[in-house]
Amino acid sequence: xxxxxxxxxxxxxxxxxxxxxxxxxxxxxxxxxxxxxxxxxxxxxxxxxxxxxxxxxxxxxxxxxxxxxxxxxxxxxxxxxxxxxxxxxxxxxxxxxxxxxxxxxxxxxxxxxxxxxxxxxxxxxxxxxxxxxxxxxxxxxxxxxxxxxxxxxxxxxxxxxxxxxxxxxxxxxx
Amino acid sequence: xxxxxxxxxxxxxxxxxxxxxxxxxxxxxxxxxxxxxxxxxxxxxxxxxxxxxxxxxxxxxxxxxxxxxxxxxxxxxxxxxxxxxxxxxxxxxxxxxxxxxxxxxxxxxxxxxxxxxxxxxxxxxxxxxxxxxxxxxxxxxxxxxxxxxxxxxxxxxxxxxxxxxxxxxxxxxxxxxxxxxxxxxxxxxxxxxxxxxxxxxxxxxxxxxxxxxxxxxxxxxxxxxxxxxxxxxxxxxxxxxxxxxxxxxxxxxxxxxxxxxxxxxxxxxxxxxxxxxxxxxxxxxxxxxxxxxxxxxxxxxxxxxxxxxxxxxxxxxxxxxxxxxxxxxxxxxxxxxxxxxxxxxxxxxxxxxxxxxxxxxxxxxxxxxxxxxxxxxxxxxxxxxxxxxxxxxxxxxxxxxxxxxxxxxxxxxxxxx
Numbered sequence: 001x002x003x004x005x006x007x008x009x010x011x012x013x014x015x016x017x018x019x020x021x022x023x024x025x026x027x028x029x030x031x032x033x034x035x036x037x038x039x040x041x042x043x044x045x046x047x048x049x050x051x052x053x054x055x056x057x058x059x060x061x062x063x064x065x066x067x068x069x070x071x072x073x074x075x076x077x078x079x080x081x082x083x084x085x086x087x088x089x090x091x092x093x094x095x096x097x098x099x100x101x102x103x104x105x106x107x108x109x110x111x112x113x114x115x116x117x118x119x120x121x122x123x124x125x126x127x128x129x130x131x132x133x134x135x136x137x138x139x140x141x142x143x144x145x146x147x148x149x150x151x152x153x154x155x156x157x158x159x160x161x162x163x164x165x166x167x168x169x170x171x172x173x174x
Numbered sequence: 175x176x177x178x179x180x181x182x183x184x185x186x187x188x189x190x191x192x193x194x195x196x197x198x199x200x201x202x203x204x205x206x207x208x209x210x211x212x213x214x215x216x217x218x219x220x221x222x223x224x225x226x227x228x229x230x231x232x233x234x235x236x237x238x239x240x241x242x243x244x245x246x247x248x249x250x251x252x253x254x255x256x257x258x259x260x261x262x263x264x265x266x267x268x269x270x271x272x273x274x275x276x277x278x279x280x281x282x283x284x285x286x287x288x289x290x291x292x293x294x295x296x297x298x299x300x301x302x303x304x305x306x307x308x309x310x311x312x313x314x315x316x317x318x319x320x321x322x323x324x325x326x327x328x329x330x331x332x333x334x335x336x337x338x339x340x341x342x343x344x345x346x347x348x349x350x351x352x353x354x355x356x357x358x359x360x361x362x363x364x365x366x367x368x369x370x371x372x373x374x375x376x377x378x379x380x381x382x383x384x385x386x387x388x389x390x391x392x393x394x395x396x397x398x399x400x401x402x403x404x405x406x407x408x409x410x411x412x413x414x415x416x417x418x419x420x421x422x423x424x425x426x427x428x429x430x431x432x433x434x435x436x437x438x439x440x441x442x443x444x445x446x447x448x449x450x451x452x453x454x455x456x457x458x459x460x461x462x463x464x465x466x467x468x469x470x471x472x473x474x475x476x477x478x479x480x481x482x483x484x485x486x487x488x489x490x491x492x493x494x495x496x497x498x499x500x501x502x503x504x505x506x507x508x509x510x511x512x513x514x515x516x517x518x519x520x521x522x523x524x525x526x527x528x529x530x531x532x533x534x535x536x537x538x539x540x541x542x543x544x545x546x547x548x549x550x551x552x553x554x555x556x557x558x559x560x561x562x563x564x565x566x567x568x569x570x571x572x573x574x575x576x577x578x579x580x581x582x583x584x585x586x587x588x589x590x591x
Contacts, residue, residue, distance in 0.1 A: 025310050028301030028362050031292060036300055039292055039432060040381060042373045042440045071249055080249040091456035095567040102452070105441050112443035115381035119250045119279050122379045162458075166450065170421075170463040171387050174370070174438065 043111035047156030050110065054151040055132025057139040063129055064136045067118050076140050081119075085140050090162065100141035104166055106158040110134045131155065242272055243341045252280025252379070255322070258344035260491065261475045266317070266518075266526040268347035270402045275409050276322050276345065279379035282429055286413035289377070291359075291397070295434035298364030305413045308397060311354040316396065316419065318525045319493050321346035321465045323422035323449050326572040329557065334588040339475035342588065343576065346468075346493070348526035351417045353398035356391050365435055373440045374416060374425070375432040385439035386418065386425055390463070394419050397430070420495030420524035421463040422570075424449050451568030462571055465495035467554050469502055469529070469546035470576040480584035483537040488515070492527045494548035499527040501547045506533060508541035508577065508591040509556070515544070523549075540580040541591045557590055 031039075043049040065074070071081030076099075088096030099109060114130045116122050125133065131150045138144040143158055150158075216222045233240065240262040246254030256275040258268055275281075286305050294300035325345035328335040335342060365388070372391050376382040386395075396417040399405065406412040411428030418425040424444055439445060439461075451459040469492035474480060492499040498521050503512035515529035529544065546554045555563075557574040564571075577591040 024312060024358050024362065025307075026362055027307035027310060028293070028299070028303050028359070031294060031300040031302050035302075036294055039294065040375060042295075042375070042383065042434050042436070044436070044438065045441050080247065089456075090452055090458075091454070095452055095454075095456075095565075097447075097452055097567075099447070102458070103447050105446065108441050108443055108446050111383075111440075112380075112447075115383070116279065116379070116443075119253065119379075122279060123381070165456065166446075166458045166460040168461045169459050171439075171461040 040115070043107050043114075045105040045107050045156065047107060047152060050107070050152040050155065051127045052152055053127035053131050054149055055128050055130070055135050056150075057132075057135045057144060057146055057148045059129075060132035060134070060136025060139070063125075063133050067125070068133065071119070076137060084137060090165070099137060100143070100161070102162050102165075104160055104163045106134065106138060106143075106160055107156055109137060110155055240272070242275065243338070243344075250279065252277050255324075255345060257341045258347045259338065260340035260344045260346075260470070260472045261338045261477060262340070263472070264489070264528075266348050266491070266528050267402065268349055268526075270349065270404065270407050270410065273320075273347040273349060273401070273407075273410055274322065274345045276324075276423065277378070277409070278382060281409045282378045283408070284377055284413060284429060289413050289431065291414060291431060291433065293359060293363045293433045293435075295373070295436055296366035296369035297360075297435050298366065299362075301359075301363045303359065305399070308354050308399060308414070311358060313352050313399075314355055314396060315350055315352040315400075316394075316417070317348065317350045317520075317522050318417070318419050319346055319348045319465075320417070320423050320426050321468075321493070321495075323424055323462070323465070323570040325423075326468075327569050329572050329574065329576075330561075330566045330569065332566075334590050336476065336588055338477045339470060339472055339576075339578075343468075343470050345423070346526075348493075349401050350403065351396055351398040352400035352403075353396045353414075353417070356395040356397055356416070357393075359397065359433075360388075360391065360435075363435075368437050369435040371436045371439050373432075373434040373436055373442075374427040374430060375434070376411075376427050376429040377431040378429050382427060382429075382444065383440060383442045384425060384427065384444050385436070385442065386416075387463075388435070390418065390421065418463075420465060420497075422449065422465055425463065449570060451564065451570050453568065454565035459568070459571075463495075465493075466571065466573045467494035467496065467499070467546050467548040467552045468492065468573040469499075469544040469554055471504070471542050471544050471578060474542070474580070474586055475578055476586045476588050478586055480535055480580060480586075482584070483535055486533050486535055488531050488533045488542065488544075490515070490529050490544050492517075492529055492544070492546035493525060494546065494550075494552065495524055496552060497523045497549040499529075499546055500549045500551075502527075502529040503545045503547075504529075504531045504533075505543045505545070506540045509543055509545075509575070512545065535580065535584075537582065539582050541589065542578045542580060542586075543575050543591070545575050 041049040073079035076084035086096045086098035135150040242256035244256045291303040322345035415428040471490040473489045502515045515531040518528040560574040579589040
């Protein structure tokens with residue numbers, strides 16, 4: 001039985017120093033529960049991710065006039081930021097989609113307002129303020145009474161009129 | 175005729191097209207910067223020492239009209255788009271500084287050393303990755319397009335908008351992207367069997383978030399660190415963006431900071447109120463991810479001038495989110511007759527593909543069109559067929575055949591034909 005030459009041995013050692021192709025360095029650091037709690041939240045249609053809080057239609061109207069109306073118009077109809085409320089339909093020759101007749105989930109309205117609005121101070125609305133502004137817009141949509149209140153339980157319970165108006169094209173429904 | 179043969183047909187004239195030409199040149203064109211050639215160019219560059227070295231090269235001052243065209247919200251300067259000047263470019267790679275932009279509230283300034291990618295939700299091990307860590311992972315490159323789902327949307331208008339080809343169809347760009355396969359990071363975190371979707375989130379001023387099916391994430395998505403060989407530009411997502419080959423641009427989340435595994439889509443604003451297509455019957459198409467087969471002639475195109483009769487090369491781009499471009503046909507008579515163009519290699523899946531065909535202009539009016547077919551057999555539709563099928567309110571996913579009219583004066587204009 002012949003011994004491997006010194007040169008062959010060196011080559012073999014060199015080869016062994018390379019990791020298998022599928023191996024990766026695994027440098028991800030565990031995220032602790034405390035750190036997880038500090039991450040931004042995803043808000044799902046069933047209300048998962050919504051923080052505790054509450055806001056009234058009346059408070060929402062005041063906040064809306066102060067923080068939102070300059071871009072979205074006094075009743076969500078005019079403004080450079082695009083209209084929020086439509087007085088038209090989503091069928092017919094002049095289709096006019098907006099929150100009240102097109103958006104499928106009320107949670108989306110809360111989530112986008114919380115993370116993105118107002119655009120000159122994104123993320124500046126508190127959870128309570130976001131519930132209030134959402135309540136006002138849902139009132140303008142005819143989906144919440146003038147004395148209505150929203151919180152993390154009542155918001156996801158609101159059924160938007162066009163909830164079932166969407167067909168999934170490149171994804172499979174569960 | 176064989177591939178690449180010359181075509182010389184000039185189609186019969188349509189009087190309405192002349193009427194439409196009255197709309198020529200939008201404000202966008204009128205405001206285009208003029209080319210000012212630097213006054214200090216020596217008359218004989220062989221008789222004077224040249225310019226010194228530079229740390230980062232820039233285009234010639236003589237090419238300063240080759241720019242992204244910005245179209246932003248009057249009230250919010252960081253909300254809008256900028257268009258790639260496809261009409262001024264050649265080959266298939268878009269220079270990084272000319273890659274189109276879509277920002278919802280500006281380009282965030284992010285400290286790469288402090289940035290983290292968090293992966294959590296339906297995983298066995300929630301994990302956080304630094305950029306330096308991701309750089310140590312096996313890197314992969316792919317050349318491919320990113321196209322905004324709203325690209326070409328002015329073509330839903332009743333009248334053709336008169337502007338440059340890139341300012342109609344240039345919310346699409348093509349780059350070499352390099353980074354870490356997303357599947358590696360997902361495997362490290364250990365995906366729960368109940369997970370079906372990823373909720374992607376950015377560190378920009380709207381906290382851009384959107385849902386991506388897990389199957390696509392595992393298949394070919396890339397955590398991109400590099401574009402065209404260099405680290406990402408800030409407006410392209412520095413320090414980290416996702417590349418989702420062939421799918422609509424909004425999924426290619428820039429400034430990516432969080433991935434939450436979930437059993438369902440999050441139903442964010444950008445997958446419900448936006449990036450969905452309202453159809454004539456009031457139903458809406460949702461999760462229309464794949465960017466369908468498309469092509470356009472980039473040269474000659476509106477803003478170019480055919481200065482005399484004679485031989486020209488018709489040049490264009492074709493791409494498909496379903497795979498490789500198989501064939502591009504070109505017509506000079508508004509689609510009555512077609513000739514196959516030559517596809518310039520490399521022909522890559524889900525990538526711009528350059529096509530060319532010589533054309534002899536006889537001085538008569540003509541309507542130039544290109545029609546692409548991809549490897550799945552999907553054919554780029556006519557505008558009439560697309561509008562008949564989808565109406566005009568859908569806003570997104572316009573991929574119909576593009577028509578340029580050549581006038582007897584050699585000028586080009588955008589027409590519907």
